[in-house]
Amino acid sequence: MSELNSSPLNQALAEAFTDMSDGLLGGSFKRPVRIGLTLIGSEHGTDELIYAAQLAARSGKLEPVLIGDMSYENQEEAPFELHTVKDMHDGHLLMEQMLDSGELDGCVAMHYGFPLGVSTVGKVITPAKGREMIIATTTGTADTLRPAAMVKNAISGIAMARATGIEEPTVGVLNVDNAAQVERSLRQLIEGGYKVRFTESARADGGALMRGNDLLQGVPDVLVTDSLTGNLMMKVFSSYTTGGSYEALGQGYGPGLGEGQERLVGIISRASGAPVVAGALQLIADCARGDVIARFKEELAAAKKAGLDEILAGLAPKTDSKPKEAVTAPAETVTDAEIGGVDILDIEDAKEACWKAGIFAKTGMGCTGPIVMIAAADKDKAAEALKEAGFI
Template identity: 55%
Template sequence: MTENKSVKQMIGKVFIDIADAIETGQFGAKIKVGLTTLGSEHGVDNLVKGAELAAKTSTDFDIVLIGPKVDTPLEIVEVNNEEEMHKKMEELLDSGYIKACVTMHYNFPIGVSTVGKVITPGMGREMFLATTTGTSSAHRVEAMVKNAIYGIITAKAMGIENPTVGILNLDGARQTEKALKELNANGYPVNFSESMRSDGGAVMRGNDLLAGTVDVMVSDTLTGNIMMKVFSSYTTGGSYEALGYGYGPGVGEDYKRVILILSRASGVPVVANAIKYAAGLAKGDLVEVAAREFKKAREAKLDEILKGLSKDTKKAAQEDEGEITAPPKEVVTGSISGIDIMDLEDAVKALWKAGIYAESGMGCTGPIVMIAEDKLQEAMRVLAKAGFVAQEGGIC
């Protein structure tokens, strides 16, 4: 009886190994995911426990610890300090020994930023935050446009074929929306979602953050970093990040390493989830997906769109025109939304130049330009031609 049980167990293991090999494409060996174990505010043991939890709950990858020797059944590559640890991590990634790695306090080059993954408290949905660390660009709106692409890339690598996208209602959101809609019109598909609020639109409110209205939420990196911290530790008071999947992989054009970031405050559950996130990205071939998506975006005139976002061109044009004075004052009961706060006064001056009296204001969904009701359509045409709003407009 014991012998028969042993044979059945061996046969079962063989079938599991075959299934793993078919899924990973690596016959005879599972993919390996690294975890560096120095630098946590909660100590080495916190990270090791997270790795062991990931190993217990997932059987389709192996984990390699990079750090000091500890008592664990997991494989260890021994190092003595953080500098040596990151050098060894890069060496293991570049050699292909590990396919992805989770680490802390790692510096990415400009142009690379990380896409975090959270579990939203309202509906328990998973949502990608694009982005949470790093710098996509020194120009705010250009960075947010790139962040959207980075989020789409990451979601696709994780198996979401056509991820929904929303832009958080921040400075630069309307310009980002306009640029992404132009990219979409040029042939790079962006699947815009609608806010859960009654006025809808692709610009998301705080309610959408809590509910997880979209697959990919776009913001600037500093805001994304704050959101990541709040989502991961709102139940613990901030010192221990207990929820979510960490700050995610560094994504950027021609960036070849799959390196995911944790906070030094990340606790055991987040460490375990981050390792699983890394394994999923390795299997989904994040680097190949990024190359493909960037190629499509370039073909859709991404470079031209980004170049057109520079405010220096508009400022130079305004300086050449000299001082623009307002037309005679009118009663302004009509309004146009969809203009970025940074462009609001320039939009007003563009209307003045066209002979339309206008004032700037703030509506419930953000900045607005206020004009006379009977001049709404004409004002919309002027603003669309000048590039302040999308062609379809946003008359309130």
């Protein structure tokens, strides 16, 4: 029997099945991916983080590697491979060295800062239907101008979705200031050839702008927002059942993506509990298997080819030094129709664009955001004037 098992044919078959199994576990990896976890800084203590690593390791798809200030008389007593450091700064330096050398495929860390231009893409579990929803973005900033940052955030969110198995992600834009500009910019990218698949609000009037109902239901695969709002949403979604001191749901604040970012580092907060830390380890393992850094570069190149740089330049504040032309309102009419999709910061200028076209208009706020109010008979003409002026 032993001779049969040791035959070249059986050895070859065994190696083939092992390779197939490893491939199923890790995509291009022929082993579980090695994901680091820094242990210093949690409000819940080191034991909570180690428990998170144990939870994540049960899948067999990742191998946690601990970086922290724990010490054992015998290193073999550590639950996983452990690298001891004296403080958080040294932990981050060691983490970066191990990522650069290939000893780690990715890492999950607290208190780690990214340079300007890099922002993190997180993932939450929405309460109404238990759906996963990517929030782009949650920490850092992709650009100093919010509308430009949100356009870049959309590209980052799409990149992470595609790297982690959603090839045709649906995209929605959170209905905050600049949302209309961002939606318009993304539609310009679509016209240029970049692929964005907008979702529709679950509300009766639809549209790609997402309201609170859509967030609770997890309508989009990728929710685009500014990072400060995204950070707040991450905290609410992850800890609304616990009173806020313990993040219990979701997969953390996600990997930092942006031009020049080569290391795969995912973020958790000091309040992240074991379920979220385990989810963050699994998310970064998925990102490593899908090579999210390379995928982001591909998406960014495709967006640039579709005119991204020109679109972002168009979002910069105008520096016209000429005094603003006074515009006189036409004779007042009954305003029984409305046009939405104008950004709140542009609403007064949009109204005056209608006045210039000889159309009486007022401004207002509808349930989905700012509106220009006009007579029903003037709606088509007003829409054309607003489109020509670049407001819709």
